Amino acid sequence: MSAVGRKVRNTAIDYRQVSEQWNAEHQGQRKPTINDVAELAGVSKKTVSRVINNSPLVNEETRDGIQTVIQTIGYQPDPQARGLAFRRSFLVGMIYDNPNPQYVVNMQLGILDGLRGTAYELVVHPCDRDSDRFIEDAKQFVELQKLHGVILTPSISEDDRITDMLREIGCAYVRVASIALDMEQRMIVTNDRIGSRAAARHLAELGHRRVAFIAGRGSFRSAHERRSGFEEGLAEFGLKLSPDYILQGNYTFESGLEQGAKLLALDPPPTAVFAANDEMAAGVVQALRIAGLDVPESLSVVGFDDFEVATRIWPRLTTVHSPTRDIGRLAAERLLQSESADSEVSGTGQTTPHLVERESTASPAS
Amino acid sequence: MSAVGRKVRNTAIDYRQVSEQWNAEHQGQRKPTINDVAELAGVSKKTVSRVINNSPLVNEETRDGIQTVIQTIGYQPDPQARGLAFRRSFLVGMIYDNPNPQYVVNMQLGILDGLRGTAYELVVHPCDRDSDRFIEDAKQFVELQKLHGVILTPSISEDDRITDMLREIGCAYVRVASIALDMEQRMIVTNDRIGSRAAARHLAELGHRRVAFIAGRGSFRSAHERRSGFEEGLAEFGLKLSPDYILQGNYTFESGLEQGAKLLALDPPPTAVFAANDEMAAGVVQALRIAGLDVPESLSVVGFDDFEVATRIWPRLTTVHSPTRDIGRLAAERLLQSESADSEVSGTGQTTPHLVERESTASPAS
DNA sequence: CTGAAAGCGCTTACAG
């Protein structure tokens, strides 16, 4: 123990003063370590460690003194060293296969919102669910980086192979999906079904009776939820989705373009269509334009997501807004809280989409 | 040294066999460490460390044996432990303020392409250049994570405050920008000027003489490059950008919408416009549609970027394609190679955009 | 070309 340390000990010292002296002596040449803090506060580094980790087993005065030192000299524990000792890093992984840039970026921003002010950083890991090394790669990533936890987004969040693997190696995770697929503390549910019901009601209330649907890629759970919700909404008005009016898309713009063209050939033609995402809806709008037809005069079009594309095209899309960034934040918060001792998960872990009305829908012409 | 270790030593042993025995004994219950490798290969861990770090000071036979052990038992050095000892992590940071999701995602994918097969992972760090804590925050991020290096994209890549800070703390970086702003090994140049020249030539060759320009946000270097390139391209055809035909946008869709409306009020009206990015070009197209005018009949429109929006709207945009993902890969490769001993940077560190012709441009009506 | 010792900055397991 140094002279300074002893002094603190014996004379009930001004922690701030010794810390400021340390600052003056080092002037930012060296980042302080736990040893510096311990010495200045006149305690062992184990006690400093307890303060860092919020252990309740520390005398209040001791804690206050240590905290004063920490703040005054600007000590920040080295995440790498802590990680090595903990056998777990301070990195949160986002593993995803959703190809939509806006979804990915908004989700990242949301996760970072949830991580702000903590010691955690975000490591991104796009992947290919169809690769035969998909699980192996993910495992390798998680194990090598000793990730603190992982956030999974659709469609891989719906793949039990990956969650089985994560549980097996003891890695915490939170899944984002359109329905509850896991324990509450491991889920953020987006309730796409509710949003799709709103889309159906909107069209029904406008007076549409011949309504079509373009489905999303079947490997996404949301494709089913959005369809079911839409059918439920129609049913409230005594309407049914005729099998002829159900077209199979795969969430891409190109599939929307293609199915949009098919839509035009139906007899009698529908007066409105709900495409399970904005990309496909934009494809339908473009298909009509190419055919020289106008939206919504010839066909009302509703999308889902409310990504930028919805307002870039003309007419702008009536669509279902999903709060992607909020979802990301909730997922991060849930992940961190699942680690902490406070047992109970707070918040609902649910988000609800809502309809945004724009120019792509109107009452049917006839 | 264990019995196994000694055996290897004394009898010129089958490294594979002892490794397979180790596998059989442990069956994946425990990840092997450098100590396991050292023991099985009958060397000190320092020698194993030399092999991991490609030190030339290792006898070839020793190296081969160690490598056999490493591969057979599937040893992978712990990046966290290495990071602690190296005082530098195996994390590469991407620091950015570009708000375009597609740009961000493509850049991330490119960086990950460049990092694939290495021990490095990507940590993302969006930031706000206008915040007064911008530099401080970035410094904090880099220092706390002891980042191996950082990739900067526009517009913060053009801000010397951040590169000054990085050099001061000794953090490697690569800047992505439209012109060379730094030493070769620290730059990837996107040559926006060349792309804009192509846009000008295209319009001139179609016969346009009254050509307008919507500028990007002045705080982005690319805004100047794209304008200069465009003017140079026009000059090749004896054309000049009239001051009345230069409108100030800020790279957002909304600014394109706004300036597009102004464009229509010009007398005589231009027959073509080059908007400095796709978002603004899409805004111009929407402004015309709202005014009941057609593109390209009333006005030819050219964008820059070739992001998804270019093909989602109708008519689809003629635009300048910039290989964002390649740029990301090159930046990552350059960053890693600036670390290695092979002095010389390889590759040109330059990318060149090219024109993509679509339906938004045609010869002027009159 | 190789190795024994010390250390990176923390935490765990144990003792008091």
Next chain:
DNA sequence: CTGAAAGCGCTTACAG
């Protein structure tokens, strides 16, 4: 409530 010892899995600095 607090601390001394050992350890996380590597590398540096030194010696031979």
